[in-house]
Amino acid sequence: MATEVVTMPQLGESVTEGTIGQWLKNVGDEVEKYESLLEVMTDKVNAEVPSPVSGKVSKILVDPGTTVPIGTPICEIEVEGAGSGESQETPAPEAAAPQAAEPAAAQTAEPSRPAPSTGEIRGRYSPAVRRLAEEHGINPAEVAGTGAGGRVTRNDILKAVENQAQAPAAGQAATAQPAREAATASFAVESAPAVIEDGDTVEPLAPVRKVIAERMVRSKQTVPHAWLMVEVDVTGLTELRSRIKDEFKEREGVSLTYVPFMMRAVVEALRAVPELNSQWNGDSIVHKKRINIGMAAATDRGLIVPVVKDADQKNIVGLAKATQDLVKRARAGRLTMDDLSGGTFTLDNTGAVGTVLTYPVINAPEVGIVTMESIVRRPVVVGDMIAIRSMVNICLSFDHRVVDGAEAGKFLQVIKKNLESIGPNTSIY
Structure with a gap:
């Protein structure tokens, strides 16, 4: 054996x-x-x-x-x-x-030890480490690595940046700049401690929640988020779905939700504004050829984002089957590594939890995330009359380093036009 x-x-x-x-x-x-x-x-x-x-x-x-x-x-x-x-x-x-x-705590504390004085670069550095070091003017050879065999990790560079920001040059008064550098460079900066009183319950942070927290903090600290929203009249869409949903379920074996319609509209918007289908790469922008839509899904183990690959090659039926298959396997914990990688843009159906307005956090290195809010029937002005219509808010967070307001606005207008063009007799095949 x-x-x-x-x-x-x-x-x-x-x-x-x-x-x-x-x-x-x-x-x-x-x-x-x-x-x-x-x-x-x-x-x-x-x-x-x-x-x-x-x-x-x-x-x-x-x-x-x-x-x-x-x-x-x-x-x-x-x-x-x-x-x-x-x-x-x-x-x-x-x-x-x-x-x-x-333990993880020991690994985090390790970078604060004095770096070796030899100045020798120990081993090769990953692209993420090299890029982060270049952005902040850090020499990896002067950073004590906590990885296997003394390898310098991304966290080591972040800690070095934090330590550098906390030690202003001698003779100079501390300014707001070092604090800003420390805040934007490292998600490891400690936040204000909670006040624990008698009767409070302290729950240890689950590993998945740690990863989610790290991702969210890193995104907000390193990506300049900007936000736009449009109102969309989806009365025709709601009438179409109401008319065919039972027949669709019987014929296709899956439920017909609003998500595949929204995803199809996002695909058309990405075709019209390809800048949103790109990724930030430090000193360059990567324009993605494939359109792979990440779909935020809540599970009992936390938020994950499975990816519908080549969403632009699927019709409404194909998107309905793909999205529901991913959600089902996500909640059962049966997703593969391929299901969770390769996303180029993210869609979040926040309306499923009843929201009407959200400000989503970008799934970096992607440069945009869009939400579909709750569909609400309310009075709106149609021509010179007031009518009861089914309205939905579509919200977009975008990376302002890559996308400007004009491009983001055009992106939302394409989504709006696409959804509002759907009527009771629109074909889904």
């Missing part, structure tokens, strides 16, 4: 580390090849990681909530049928094993 060492997988092209969400198998449990072994969270995706082999979990090397670099050993699985000459255990690399066992 031999031992297979499972390492932290690569969950995205630019992802350099991952956080253990929860172990789905415990020590002593049998696991089949491709069966889900654990949940991993990164700044890009949340995903279940399948076991690479069949066997018995013999050791768990990294506790839930701990963040480790890609390639770090995280567990060991005993595999039957191996030759007798093989070792019972495969030791983890010396530099990586202690790091994997350290």
Whole structure:
């Protein structure tokens, strides 16, 4: 019997580390090849990681909530049928094993230690580390790395920027600039502590909530959000859906919601204003060829964003089936890593929870996110008369580094025109 060492997988092209969400198998449990072994969270995706082999979990090397670099050993699985000459255990690399066992708090504190004085660059740097270091004038060689083998991680650079901002040059009075740099450079800046009184309940932060908080803070600190909203008359759309929804469910096997209509309108708007279908890349803008729409979905484990790939190649029926399949698998915890990656723009159906106006946070490095609010029947002016119409607000947050107000306004107008053109007899095929 031999031992297979499972390492932290690569969950995205630019992802350099991952956080253990929860172990789905415990020590002593049998696991089949491709069966889900654990949940991993990164700044890009949340995903279940399948076991690479069949066997018995013999050791768990990294506790839930701990963040480790890609390639770090995280567990060991005993595999039957191996030759007798093989070792019972495969030791983890010396530099990586202690790091994997350290608590997350220790890893965060590590960058504050003095950097080695040799000035030697230890190993290669990931694109994310290199770009962040260049943006803030940090020399990675002077930063103490907390990754495996002393590798400098993104968090190490952020901590170095924070420390630099907190130490103004000698002889100069502290100004607002260092504080602004610290606030925008690192999501690790401590917020004001809560006041805990008798009778209050303190709930430890779940790993998924930590990742969500990190993403939201990073987006708000590094992306200059701007916001626009338009009102849309969807009376024709509501009449169409009401007329065909029962027949559609019987024929197609899925419910007909408003989401596929909105997604189709977003696709047409991205075609008309391709600047919204792009990503910020530090000193460049990446214009995406494919239109992959991320769809925010609430689950009992937190907010995730599965992606409808090539949404521009699907009609209303195809979008209805794709979106409901993703939502169903998201709530059952059966999404794959591919389902959660590759998004170029995000749509959030906030109206499902009854809102009429929201200011969504951009899913960076994307440059826009749009919401569809609750459809409300209310009196509006139509020509010279007042009529009761079904109205909906469409809200857009956009990255003002990439998109200007004129482009954002055109984007919303295309969505408005598309939705308002739908009538009771519009074909969905």
